[in-house]
Amino acid sequence: VTLDLLLIGFGHVGRRFADLLVECRPALAALGVEPRIVGIATARHGALFDEGGLDAVAAARRIEGGGVLAPAGVPAVDLMARLAKAGTGIPVLVETTPLDVQAAEPALTHVRAALARRVHVITANKGPVAFAYRELAGAASESGVAFLFEGAVMDGIPIFNLVRETLPACRIAGFRGVVNSTTNYILTALEEGEAFDAALGRMQAAGVAEADPSLDVDGWDAAAKAVAMANVWLDAGRSPRDVAREGLGPETAARARAARAAGRRLKLVASARAAEPRADVRVVLEELAADDPLANLDGQSNALELDTWPTGRIVITQRDGGLEKTAYALVSDLVTLARRRGARA
C-alpha cells in the first residue's frame, strides 16, 4: 500500500517523523506499507509540494540550518486540494501543528478540510480530538477515511491503539493517569527542595517546558489529554475548558515536600469516570500512596491506568519520553491506516 503524505507542521516532531520514515523503511516494507512524503507546509518556513515524492530529510536539515523550503508560502489548505487530486497513493494528512487550548486552531481547520476531501488524517495534535472528537469521527466515517491520533497522549506509547486493537469487546469504566511530563519533572524537583520558580526555569532552560509554560503548569495539556481520552472511550463530549482543572504554583512546593515526608507522592492526576449525563473529567493534584502505580514516576515517565471489564485494571507506563516517541506514534498510525486498507503483515 502506497501512502502519499502531506505534512502540515514541520517542527521537532514532524522533522523527526521524516527521519524515522527512512529508518523504519525496511520494517514498514515488510508490513506492506510504502509511505512517500509529497508535501510539507509550515507556518513560517515556506512549503514544498511534489506529487512524485520529495526529500523530506533534506528539507528538515535545511530548516534546522536556518533555511526555508520555498520563497513564497502556499496556504496549507491549497496543498490539501492538490493532495486530494494528485497522487496515485492513498492521500494522508499528517498534522503536527502546536496545541492551541482555546480553539484547537489551526489544526481543527486542517483536519476538517482533509476529512471533507476524503483525505485520511493522522495527527499528534491533541486539540482536534479534545475539542471536536464526535464531529471529526463522524466526518471521517462519512468520508470513509481514518482519523487517527495515537501521538496525542503519552507520545508513542499505545493508548488509543491499545484499547481499539487489543481490548476488543472490553468496557472502559474510567481511567487515571500522569500524562504531563513537565509538571511531573517540576513536582519531583519540588520534593527535592527546589523552589517552584527555579524548577520551572530549569525546565525552560532544558527545553522541556515551553517559553510560555502555562500550557503545562496550569494543567491545560493534561486537561486536553484527559478530555481526548474521555471523548473517545466514554463519549464525554467535553472540551478542555469544560473540566475541573488544577495547576502547579509556588504554593505547591510545601504540599509536595509534606507528601514525600509522609512516604507519599504528590502527582498531577488526569482522570475520568463514566457518569450520566456526561463523563466526569478532572485534572487535580493528588497525594498517592507509595505503592500506587502512578506514584513512582520520575522525570519523563508517564502512566495511565485503565479500569476495564472483564480485564480489570491495566496500567501502561512510558519510562522514556520524548519527541522521537511522538514521531513514532505517527508511524504506528500509518501502519494502522495501511492495515485497514488491506496491507498485510
Add this chain to the structure above:
Amino acid sequence: VTLDLLLIGFGHVGRRFADLLVECRPALAALGVEPRIVGIATARHGALFDEGGLDAVAAARRIEGGGVLAPAGVPAVDLMARLAKAGTGIPVLVETTPLDVQAAEPALTHVRAALARRVHVITANKGPVAFAYRELAGAASESGVAFLFEGAVMDGIPIFNLVRETLPACRIAGFRGVVNSTTNYILTALEEGEAFDAALGRMQAAGVAEADPSLDVDGWDAAAKAVAMANVWLDAGRSPRDVAREGLGPETAARARAARAAGRRLKLVASARAAEPRADVRVVLEELAADDPLANLDGQSNALELDTWPTGRIVITQRDGGLEKTAYALVSDLVTLARRRGARA
C-alpha cells in the same frame, strides 16, 4: 464472520470462556464477529459435537454439577476432523488443556492436528508456543490459518497483541517481567513473616497454587512464559528446559525479609535479551529497588517491561489477575482472527 469453535479442554478457563462469549455477544456482534461453539472435548468428562452449535453454558453447569457431557468419550482429534469437514463458519480450535512442562502434551498434538487440517488455533496454553513456536508458526503460515495465544502470558492483558498490533515496525531488544502470580503471592507473604510452607499451604487452600505446586514454585511456569515471549519476539528457539531457572524454597524467606528491611523487594524476574547465537532467557530471584516498576506488585499483579526501539521502555501491568481474564484473552484472539478474515469494526 461466523466462527465455529471446537473447545479442547473445558476446565475453569474453558467454562468461563463459554460464559464470556454470551456476555460479550453484543460487543462481538458490533465488531462483526459471530462465534458458535460446535464441539467440546474433555479428558475425563466426555465430549459433545453438534455442527449446528451447542449450548456450552449448559454443558459447563452440567460439569460443575458433577455430570458428564456424553457417556462415551470421543478422541479430541476425531472431533477436529469433523470440525474441519463440517461447518459453514471458519473452523477454530480453542485449546485450554493444562500446561505440561516436559513436552507440552497433549496440547502440542492438538495444535499440530488443527494446523495440518487448516483449522485456526487460539490457545491459553503456553506449552505449544514455549516448545515449538517456530514449527507451529511455520505450519500456520503454510496452511494460511492463525495461531494465536494471547492468554499464554499475563492472562487477558495484551502482550503478544500489544507488540504485533500496536508497536508495528518497533524493534524489541529484550524484556523483564513478574509473570507468575503464585510465587509473587508467596514472596509477599514471606516478607510479612510467614514461613514458606505455611504460605504455600495457604495458596493451595485458596486454590491459587496447584495441588502439585512445583510448576509455580520451581519457576517452570515463569520459564515457559519467558520462553514463549523470547521465541516470538527474539526468535530464541528455546524450550523451558533450556533456560536458567531459579525457584522458591524455605530458604527464600530470609532473603525476602532482608530485602524488604533494606527498602527493596525480592521478585522472581523472568527476562530475556537478544544475543548471538540465541537469545539469553532466565528466571531468577532479584532484589529490586523500591521505585522499580516491577517492585510494587502484590498478590495477583503481574507486569512486563519491554525494551523497544524507538519507543524506549514500556511497562504493562495487570493489577487484577484471574481466570476470567485468561478467558477474555481467548475472546480477544477470536476478534484478531475475525479481523484478519475481513470482519469490520
